Amino acid sequence: MNQTKRRYNFNPGPAALPLGVLEEAQQQFVDYEGKGISLLEMSHRSKTVEELNHETQLLLLSLLNLPKGYEVLFMGGGASTQFALLPMNFLRPQLTANYALTGSFAEKAYKEAAYLGRTHVVASSKEQGYRGIPAWDAPDLSPNAAYVHITMNNTIEGSRYAEIPEVGDIPLVGDMTSEILSRKLDLAKFSMIYAGAQKNLGPAGVTVVVIRESWLEQASSEIPEIMRYSTFAKNNSLFNTPPVHAIYMTNLVLKWTQKQGGVEQLERHNLAKSDLLYEVIDASGGFYQGMIDAKDRSPMNITWRMANEELERRFIAESETHGFEGLAGHRSVGGLRASAYNAVPLEACRALAEFMLDFARRNG
Ligand SMILES: *Cc1c(COP(=O)(O)O)cnc(C)c1O
Numbered sequence: 001m002n003q004t005k006r007r008y009n010f011n012p013g014p015a016a017l018p019l020g021v022l023e024e025a026q027q028q029f030v031d032y033e034g035k036g037i038s039l040l041e042m043s044h045r046s047k048t049v050e051e052l053n054h055e056t057q058l059l060l061l062s063l064l065n066l067p068k069g070y071e072v073l074f075m076g077g078g079a080s081t082q083f084a085l086l087p088m089n090f091l092r093p094q095l096t097a098n099y100a101l102t103g104s105f106a107e108k109a110y111k112e113a114a115y116l117g118r119t120h121v122v123a124s125s126k127e128q129g130y131r132g133i134p135a136w137d138a139p140d141l142s143p144n145a146a147y148v149h150i151t152m153n154n155t156i157e158g159s160r161y162a163e164i165p166e167v168g169d170i171p172l173v174g175d176m177t178s179e180i181l182s183r184k185l186d187l188a189k190f191s192m193i194y195a196g197a198q199k200n201l202g203p204a205g206v207t208v209v210v211i212r213e214s215w216l217e218q219a220s221s222e223i224p225e226i227m228r229y230s231t232f233a234k235n236n237s238l239f240n241t242p243p244v245h246a247i248y249m250t251n252l253v254l255k256w257t258q259k260q261g262g263v264e265q266l267e268r269h270n271l272a273k274s275d276l277l278y279e280v281i282d283a284s285g286g287f288y289q290g291m292i293d294a295k296d297r298s299p300m301n302i303t304w305r306m307a308n309e310e311l312e313r314r315f316i317a318e319s320e321t322h323g324f325e326g327l328a329g330h331r332s333v334g335g336l337r338a339s340a341y342n343a344v345p346l347e348a349c350r351a352l353a354e355f356m357l358d359f360a361r362r363n364g
Contacts, residue, residue: 008348011180011326012155012301012339014198021252021343028292037246044241053237059254060208063181063262067188071216073209073232074242079105079177079196083112083205086149086173086192086246089219089229095146098122098170102161103130103154103177104332110149122148123165132293138164147171147191155199156330157297158303158337164189171215179300180208181257182342183267191215197246199300200342202253203245249317257342264344273349274299279352280356287360291335305335312336315359320353351358 009016034047042049057072058294075081091097091113099110101124113119120142123134141148148167153160155178164172164185171191180195189194192211198204209229218228225231231239260266278297281288282302291303306312315336319327329335339347 003321007323007325008351009325010338010340010344010348010352012199012330012337013196014204015200015326015339015341016343017202017249017253018343021249021256024252032243033316040245042244044238044244049244050236050238050246052248052251053242055166055278056254057237059251059258060210063254063257064187064210065184066210067264069213070210071213071233072237073211073229074237074247075207075209075232076205076243078204078207079175079194080108082175082194082209084108084116085227085229086147086194087113088223088227089322090171090215091146092220093117095144096120096142097146098142098148099128100124100134100148100150100165100166102133102151102159104330105155105177106149106151109151109175113149117146120145130154130159131291132159133161135140139165139167141170145170147173149173149175151175151311152185153182153298153300155301155339156333156337157292158298158301159292160298160300162295177300178339179343181266182300183265184263186209197250197338200253202250203246205243208250234259238360253343255259260342269346270299270340270342273344273346274302276346276349276353277302277338277340277356279358280353284356284360284364288356289364291333300339300341302338302340303329303333309334310364314363318359319352319355324352324355327352 030038035201060072087097096118097113100122101107101110110119122139123139125132125134148170152174160179172189174190174193176193177195178199180200182200194207194209195201197206211229216233219229281290288304288306291305306315316328327336327338329337338352
């Protein structure tokens, strides 16, 4: 494998995977563990796949450091499908779903719930152009709340909750797609978290749902079986054909995560990476302008603007010829974005910081 051809990958998702994981999967691709067939050709009812499925669930639970009483589900449809499944399962007619609006994915989740029942905005930074996370000192929770939904890391804007907000006895649900396993958090505060795999966990195709069993018992059984979390729980996520190969890749990424020293080490690593970039932004005298209030900045998605779009376009074009990938901001907000998920090495961030300094010198 010619490693020199690998680019510095800052794609927002699907995102960088550890090179060792790609190579391992490549090696196993045609003949999976000496079985004489590819995993892609194997029945999901086979012992091999059942074991893989089970092992991956246990690995994830252990890395998330959750107490007993949580189930891991492997589902399809991406994180966006969870926007609809959550209210289908838990938003009863007499209840209200509470949403915190902190970015465009949070807004999408809220809009999907509004098709299904009563919703309420508990906190919002929309008026501030999603420059940060709204204060939670006095959350405006509705009575008869079904749950509170938050987006822990706002991938498009580049903000994240410094701490998990307090919501009392109301079930808390978190979209953790762009930050799962990136920092130490007391996840037992959540009744459910979910994440599309393609940012910190593996390839697109599998979505991880981790749900508290006692809450799962309250889920609706008046919706089609395939939409029920309980169906996936009862059948160990093998009710229908799961995305087997994506689960396998996730398994490899979880083992890689363990080898890095787990969440604690990765958190340190991620802060070192994002600090390199935020330091360049802050010391640039306004050449690079961070999009997010400093206290709410995400270590996963680092966003900034420059004086005008022409300069931003030049930055992107030059970065591409220097071996960088994926630095354009999301089309809805513009600017620049470097997504430095778990698998992005420190070296890539160091190279980007140097490129940014050099570009500022030449164009400032
Ligand atoms: C990427 C992302 C999504 C959308 O994920 P899909 O799997 O494409 O549906 C939702 N929420 C957050 C926070 C994300 O980062």
